[in-house]
Amino acid sequence: MAKNSSIEWTKHTANLWHGCTKVHEGCDNCYAAALSRRWGNDVWGNDKPRKQIMSVWTELLKFQKEANVAGEMHRVFVGSMMDIFEKPMPLRDHNGKTLDHTTGDLRQQFFDNISNGLYPNLMFLLLIKCPSNINKYIPEAWKETPPTNVMLGPSLVNQSTANNLIAHLQEVKGKKFLSVEPQLDEVSLLPWLHSKSLDWVIQGGESGPRKRQFNTDWARKLMAECHATNTPYFFKQIDKVKEIPEELMAREFYR
Numbered sequence: 697m698a699k700n701s702s703i704e705w706t707k708h709t710a711n712l713w714h715g716c717t718k719v720h721e722g723c724d725n726c727y728a729a730a731l732s733r734r735w736g737n738d739v740w741g742n743d744k745p746r747k748q749i750m751s752v753w754t755e756l757l758k759f760q761k762e763a764n765v766a767g768e769m770h771r772v773f774v775g776s777m778m779d780i781f782e783k784p785m786p787l788r789d790h791n792g793k794t795l796d797h798t799t800g801d802l803r804q805q806f807f808d809n810i811s812n813g814l815y816p817n818l819m820f821l822l823l824i825k826c827p828s829n830i831n832k833y834i835p836e837a838w839k840e841t842p843p844t845n846v847m848l849g850p851s852l853v854n855q856s857t858a859n860n861l862i863a864h865l866q867e868v869k870g871k872k873f874l875s876v877e878p879q880l881d882e883v884s885l886l887p888w889l890h891s892k893s894l895d896w897v898i899q900g901g902e903s904g905p906r907k908r909q910f911n912t913d914w915a916r917k918l919m920a921e922c923h924a925t926n927t928p929y930f931f932k933q934i935d936k937v938k939e940i941p942e943e944l945m946a947r948e949f950y951r
């Protein structure tokens with residue numbers, strides 16, 4: 697986990713565990729799976745135990761303390777190496793020893809900490825791969841009164857993943873963002889932007905040696921839709937190599 701994230705739209709990243717399962721075509725070139733393999737961790741797939749990240753709890757308290765001292769809210773992106781809403785999975789520690797609790801227990805502890813007000817200066821951006829699981833795993837109280845410092849955001853890659861994932865996202869209350877990345881085809885979000893169902897949109901193309909083509913007209917379209925509906929819009933990258941045209945340098949944040 698990084699102290700200061702290199703991801704421009706967040707200050708920090710946090711992962712309770714490492715490991716995930718590929719869910720749609722956006723996952724084909726998953727950098728997190730490749731990174732895990734490079735680190736010697738066999739944690740990807742439906743039948744693979746995840747690896748617990750012990751340091752995350754002290755890191756979160758440190759982030760909270762820093763934000764409090766600065767008198768600011770700091771964004772924490774949760775889930776660059778995991779899916780916070782996946783079904784409970786077995787866990788191993790960093791030595792490979794099987795643990796007697798699951799990822800479901802870690803999720804519960806994290807949500808309890810938020811509910812108990814441990815992190816009042818942190819805005820958590822929960823990157824969601826399976827929005828259909830949100831209502832299954834959030835605390836009962838959040839269904840009526842969601843915490844003000846949590847944003848829920850699925851990652852989608854084309855119109856069919858948008859239609860499918862946003863439909864599930866609409867079944868829950870609370871602040872919501874979308875990570876349209878790695879975008880693989882044109883997407884329109886107008887119906888949901890008009891109905892004010894989305895608080896923030898982040899968009900970007902794929903990077904890396906196997907990157908798939910990104911069309912900058914997709915960014916022009918989404919930026920225009922966001923601006924027409926007064927929705928903050930953040931354009932992250934074309935492919936991390938090509939320079940972003942000036943008219944697409946929109947770096948707006950939800951506040």
Ligand code: SF4
Nearest residue numbers: 716717718723726825
């Ligand atoms: S959901 Fe994200 S982290 Fe999980 S496999 Fe897909 S791209 Fe990788």
